[in-house]
Amino acid sequence: MSALDHNSLEELKDNGFVKIKNFLNEEELNSIKFICSKYCKEKKHKDNYFSRTALNFLFKAISFKYSRLFSDLKVLKIVSTKKLENFSKDYFGKNVELSNIDGYISKKGDSAILPWHTDRAYSDEKGDKKIKNFLHPDDCNLKIFVYLSDVSSGNGCMSYIPKTHKIGFLIRQGIYTKKLDYSPYWSLNQFRSFLNIKKNYDYIEEQLNDKNLLKSFLVESQSLEDNKKSIYDYEAKAGDAVIFNEGGIHRGSKPTINDRLVLRYFFKPKENSYTKF
Numbered sequence: 001m002s003a004l005d006h007n008s009l010e011e012l013k014d015n016g017f018v019k020i021k022n023f024l025n026e027e028e029l030n031s032i033k034f035i036c037s038k039y040c041k042e043k044k045h046k047d048n049y050f051s052r053t054a055l056n057f058l059f060k061a062i063s064f065k066y067s068r069l070f071s072d073l074k075v076l077k078i079v080s081t082k083k084l085e086n087f088s089k090d091y092f093g094k095n096v097e098l099s100n101i102d103g104y105i106s107k108k109g110d111s112a113i114l115p116w117h118t119d120r121a122y123s124d125e126k127g128d129k130k131i132k133n134f135l136h137p138d139d140c141n142l143k144i145f146v147y148l149s150d151v152s153s154g155n156g157c158m159s160y161i162p163k164t165h166k167i168g169f170l171i172r173q174g175i176y177t178k179k180l181d182y183s184p185y186w187s188l189n190q191f192r193s194f195l196n197i198k199k200n201y202d203y204i205e206e207q208l209n210d211k212n213l214l215k216s217f218l219v220e221s222q223s224l225e226d227n228k229k230s231i232y233d234y235e236a237k238a239g240d241a242v243i244f245n246e247g248g249i250h251r252g253s254k255p256t257i258n259d260r261l262v263l264r265y266f267f268k269p270k271e272n273s274y275t276k277f
């Protein structure tokens, strides 16, 4: 039976993320962990990506990569076993596509996986990219992060500031519709600076149902810049999952105790018409 129920969906819609305990059962965990340990390297390595389309599978077949092909089928099967597509469809309220499946290992060490940031922000901490086209605000992934090793606070866990996906969506919508002028908003610092511009603040506040959200976010996030506070850290055991909207503010802490192995499934809306969060 799927671990993804109505309550998980409501929590995800409201907070932008939800933790699912025992997302994989023991047998699934052993099998998936074996596959990912065998094929997945450090982030963005070409071997990390699992097949998700008929073409991907065909390519593996004609390249005689049968062992990899059967492993990829097992990884893809989780999508139907856990009803991930239906869940994502219910989340966005529209048809979705599986946009990525990958796994990667983060070696135990001292460097943070990623500091506080939002995805779909075109840029990075430097904010100096030349942007030709802005993405439609619905062009944003729901990420299903399956832990294949234990994580804890300060040891590879994911952290997410609740409800910030609602603010991120309105930033992207404002820029896309040319109601707001683009300025970098990838990092927490940039995100806060963007919101502190009066025109931006007023546009976003006007459209939020919760009129306190913006104000309280700006107050509460003020002390997070040092990256040390752990109030938004989410511990997880191997087999648990965290599902989150990548448009909210999140970070990945450094794995200080053990290597971190994860498997990720991404879904995003097929059509570009606005999703209301």
Ligand SMILES: [Fe+2]
Binding pocket: 114, 117, 118, 119, 246, 250
């Ligand atoms: Fe991210």
